[in-house]
Amino acid sequence: MPDNDNLHRLLLDNLTTATILLDGELRLEYMNPAAEMLLAISGQRSHGQFISELFTESPEALVSLRQAVAEAHPFTKREAQLTSLTGKTQTVDYAVTPVICRGQTLLLLEVYPRDRLLRITKEEAQLSKQETTKLLVRGLAHEIKNPLGGIRGAAQLLARELPDEALKDYTNVIIEEADRLRNLVDRMLGSNKLPSLVWTNVHEVLERVCSLVMAESEGRIVLVRDYDPSIPELMIDREQMIQAVLNIVRNAMQALTGQSDLRLGRIHLRTRTLRQFTIGHVRHRLVCRVEIIDNGPGIPAELQETMFYPMVSGRPDGTGLGLAITQNIISQHQGLIECESHSGHTRFSIYLPLDPGASSS
Incomplete structure (x- = not known):
């Protein structure tokens, strides 16, 4: 002793x-x-x-x-x-x-x-809202898709009985709009397929996103890379993670293109590792943090609490599905996404466990 x-x-x-x-x-x-x-x-x-x-x-x-x-x-x-x-x-x-x-x-x-406790409380509330939203959307989708199938089938039967081919233009509109609504509902639900996890370098994902965004913006926005090369490979679904990051970066790009001088627009991609980080009720010895930072106008304060909900968008032509899909993908990887935003600075932070098998409560 x-x-x-x-x-x-x-x-x-x-x-x-x-x-x-x-x-x-x-x-x-x-x-x-x-x-x-x-x-x-x-x-x-x-x-x-x-x-x-x-x-x-x-x-x-x-x-x-x-x-x-x-x-x-x-x-x-x-x-x-x-x-x-x-x-x-x-x-x-x-x-x-x-x-x-x-x-x-x-x-x-x-x-x-107190910061950690406040963050955990906020995170738990966010996860609770996400689960509630999922249940609401799935229930609503079920109620929408059933009558849509009936409407589409009835329109097809009606088209066969019409004496004039010109009248089929109207039934085609019904069928096409029913299909459009069904596709929208499917997008709201997101993919039910589990991630196909393989060892992947997170910087390969970011570089793929950079190449896509540079092509879309025709090189008018400055992309700044600040990578930590010591980050080991992660067990992630490469295609899903590209989609998740791309949704955020594309939103930043669209926010910046609304500025008067595009040359001042910058999107900063940064990776770091954090030790002893808690996600939900699980503390991980090591996590990878991916930050996407832009110097755009910022997200309106009234949207910051609801921006991860489906159909919530700050743009008139937006579907409001991008961030909801991103949050769903990150959650399927046992990760976390956070955002802080004010005029001239918006930062999305994605946290992904580097030790999913060694995490503890």
Whole structure:
């Protein structure tokens, strides 16, 4: 059995809560691996550094910490904006507990990231909406396709009984419109075929999309590639993934073509890997993030909550099916798609597991 000090260190090292220990002068005594990951620094190298050299918060925070040391008074702060040395700002809750040890007062900080919880909550709501939409669309499609089949069959029978060939133009219109509605419903439903997964380089997918978009835009839009070449191959359906990314990039292209000066239009394609990323209820050791960023006018605020629903479009001539199809494809790959948009900046982020077999709850 380890001695008490080693046992305590072992317990702290294996906590998923970011834990930081400061001395009475607010200098670092210890931080566990969860805190190192949160702040993106090494606890061993940062030992003895003043707290503001580890991260920054509001000026009042230092006053509260010094008061906690002087009065041995614990406190909790909600929704603090913590900025790490890398410049990344996170919303966190933290609890400060004074600890008397060998005649001196230490401060134990327990930091709880809120951004991840908020993102998971938003993601779960998005997935719930997606499932509800699927059920609604499938029920509606069933109710539409049954009478459409009857209308089409009746029109065909009527065409055979007409005495004048010229009158068949009218029955042909009925048949063609019934077929058009059936095809629209099928597109709303999306493909029922499971993805045909093969090991694929994600950059091959992006390059294929780039070549298609460059041909469509006749080279008038600048495409910027920012790839991480170390990303390993993924188990994906290549054709489906091309369709998913193409729908997003094509939307960006169409948004940019509405600008007065096309030469200023830029679409940025970026790939990166992320560690310990949660999708739904599953935490993955490693995921691939594909970002599609454009400098167009942005998505109207009133559409941002519903843009993944079928038949929702910001363009008069849009079908509103592209993003719904994209979300369905990404979901079939156990992935996630997110969007943030304002004037001059729209970013779609696609997250795909790199370790689907090693994921854990």
